[in-house]
Amino acid sequence: MKPVVCAALGLFSLLSPAFAAPQPLDLDAVNKSEWSAEGGNEKEISPLLIKAQVLLDRARFSPGVIDGRKGENLQNAIEAFEKARGLKPDGALDEELWRKLNEASAEPALIAYTIRDEDVKGPFVKVPDKLEEQASLDRLGYSSPEELLAERFHMDQDLLKALNPGKRFDEAGASIVVANVEAKAEPGKQPEKVAKIEIVKSERVLRALAKDGSVMAVYPASIGSEEKPAPSGSHTVRAVAPNPNYTYNPEYGFKGVKAKEKFEIKPGPNNPVGSTWIDLSVESFGIHGTPEPEKVGKVYSQGCVRLTNWDVEELSKMVEKGTPVAFLD
Incomplete structure (x- = not known):
């Protein structure tokens, strides 16, 4: 942020959401997020948007990759959820939408996960960009444990790292914070067939x-x-x-x-x-x-x-x- 050059600008920087200090980014900050009129307008990753994306994902209105940021996929997911729940389909994250999302699931948005042996054993591969070169590989596996874990929990790799500062992802037994996307249907219950x-x-x-x-x-x-x-x-x-x-x-x-x-x-x-x-x-x-x-x-x-x-x-x-x-x- 540029240095404050006058008292009025200094006051504005404290009051304006665009210049607000980044919110804490951890399990509690996300799980305890509550709707506010200014919520989700941050330039940085937003705890509120992480929670909204996880709740939409669990309701099967997918925001795509969970990254804690505003974007067209999130807006489309919100609009589709609003239409399905009889709300005004404007794609806006408002108080009524927030209430409906939270009614759909009481499970926390983020949980602690212990990295398992199968998460880190690989083999991991460097995948070439060119299709012709990819044909020489025996398997197009994950490139790293980070990629494997991010995909398992529907997350952007940058968000996975931001929620786990200083953590390694290649050590079985380590505890990390991940999106709780598996809390959908009742255990063992098969989803209804699509018509x-x-x-x-x-x-x-x-x-x-x-x-x-x-x-x-x-x-x-x-x-x-x-x-x-x-x-x-x-x-x-x-x-x-x-x-x-x-x-x-x-x-x-x-x-x-x-x-x-x-x-x-x-x-x-x-x-x-x-x-x-x-x-x-x-x-x-x-x-x-x-x-x-x-x-x-x-x-x-x-x-x-x-x-x-x-x-x-x-x-x-x-x-x-x-x-x-x-x-x-």
Whole structure:
């Protein structure tokens, strides 16, 4: 912050939210966050927004990556939640929305987690940027324990580190603070099957609908690309493939890919289609995960419908062969 040059400016810097000192960022600060008119307007990571994102995630109105910051994915998730709960759909984090979110779940937003042996044993890999070079790897695994843990708890890696200053993530037995995203359904209860999927291109979201037309889940999505635009009309789910291979076809003509022959990339969370592929009745088109969850919902895709790995894994458990899928402009 620039030095205060006069008393009036000094007073303004104390009163204006834009110049307020960063709030404490720890488990208690987030779990005890309460709505206020100025809440969530900070330039830094906001405890209030972390809590809101976790609550939306647990209600299956996904904000994408939990990062504690304002953004289009969070606004879309709020608006979808408001529509589903009969509130004014303005995408604003207001007092009524806050009350409804907290009514949906009494579990804390952040919890302590003890790092396990399987979290740190690897193997971890350095994944090349070029698709042709990725084809030489035996598996497209995580690049580090931080990436593995951040994805498991639907978090941005920067937020994971900010909540755990000075902590190492490669030591089994260490205690860290993470988003409590697993407190959703009753233990052992399988989610209801989706009756229909709607992919809304203009809003960059995927909606999962129940038999009565109510919204079961909403996920941010990157939809199609210049090289491989999304289709229109009605289609169906053909199959679900967890841990898929990815086959590149030179007919796609992706920028930066010079290969003239088809090649295959092995499975893993950093595979170009992520951890899960939901095959659609459109040749070579599906709903899938991504190695770059922070880019989901942005104008970024190599074709198809791209969700975060955790969102597509959740959706894959709610669909079956023949589930209708409608692409809406």
